[in-house]
Amino acid sequence: MKNMIEEFRNHFDDVVESVERYDIFVRGREFQEQSLALLRPLLNECRENKERAIKNSQEDAANAFLAFEYMAASLMEEFRFYLALKDDKVDQAWDHLINAESAAANAMKSHQVAAHLTNYIERLDALESLLFPKPAxxxxxxxxxxxxxxxxxxxxxxxxxxxxxxxxxxxxxxxxxxxxxxxxxxxxxxxxxxxxxxxxxxxxxxxxxxxxxxxxxxxxxxxxxxxxxxxxxx
Ligand SMILES: [Zn+2]
Incomplete structure (x- = not known):
């Protein structure tokens, strides 16, 4: 079972590595849209693997794939955040950023495979406090x-x-x-x-x-x- 998680982690990391360079506000929007298009099938793979693990009563694997699912969702929400900001849709941008933060926090609650997200969450927090006034x-x-x-x-x-x-x-x-x-x-x-x-x-x-x-x-x-x-x- 460990191998199944490890194998998926390698594939997951490869996809994330290929989009990471566009995970910055100033990158061209076409690259950020392409990154979203690459992450969509990855999110589906996480869900399919999770469903399979649930069917086979493999709780650790099911929780690991849940964490991968939340990590993919978080990164997608971060890209949507940049795209909404570029479209001058500030309220939507806020919602995407908050969704990215909660998905990353949920990933950490789900399984050890997401134990490394502390810096990522701090980065999202920094974007929140630098780009927005503190809301009531x-x-x-x-x-x-x-x-x-x-x-x-x-x-x-x-x-x-x-x-x-x-x-x-x-x-x-x-x-x-x-x-x-x-x-x-x-x-x-x-x-x-x-x-x-x-x-x-x-x-x-x-x-x-x-x-x-x-x-x-x-x-x-x-x-x-x-x-x-x-x-x-x-
Ligand atoms: Zn109960």
Whole structure:
């Protein structure tokens, strides 16, 4: 089984090495688009190998392929981040960068094959803090009435699975089936960096928090009111 993982790692590293030189903002967009096109089949191979390992009940291999899948997804999101920035789509660029960060963090949680990503994650963090102003992040306080374990489906806390740990090719999450939002607060270190103030009011106008461009009032989101939800806490 070790050989299967090692063999795939060599192939994975070869593909990553061939696109790494374009993994910098100033490279031509055509090379970054080509890199995405090369990574897409690699992501599929990771998924196929993971499915095969799950079918054969090979938990270590399933978790290793899950980590490879997250690593490929992270790199793809980084390329999409550069392309969105070049298209002047700053909000989308932010989302791609945050997705790249979370995928890399999930890869590290999944298996030792991704144990070397600390520097990569630091690099993504540096891009975030150098290229964007620090957003006002929101955190929502929930009263959870019912939640399930994503691995076995029983009431969360009633089984031995722990959120954020890998089980047969899946990271465990606490799936909230029923809850009520109690409050929305502004925080500096949120659980979800997608949850941020996208606009601010400037006299009678609304502006984009990143670009400062005026946005039409109908496109402005307001904080969520108390409501029931279905969501995941991972
Ligand atoms: Zn469980």
């Amino acid at each position: 992040f929101f955190s929502t306080g929930w009263v959870v009435h019912r939640s399930e374990c994503s691995i076995c489906g029983v009431e969360y806390g009633e089984c031995d699975h722990i959120k954020g740990r890998p089980y047969m090719g899946q990271l465990c999450a606490r799936v909230v089936k029923e809850g009520t939002a109690k409050e929305v607060s502004v925080v500096s270190d949120p659980a979800d960096k997608h949850c941020r103030a996208m606009h601010f009011s400037d006299d009678d106008k609304w502006r984009n928090a990143f670009t400062h461009r005026i946005v039409p009032p109908e496109s402005v989101d307001h904080p969520p009111k108390s409501r029931t939800l279905e969501g995941r806490i991972s």
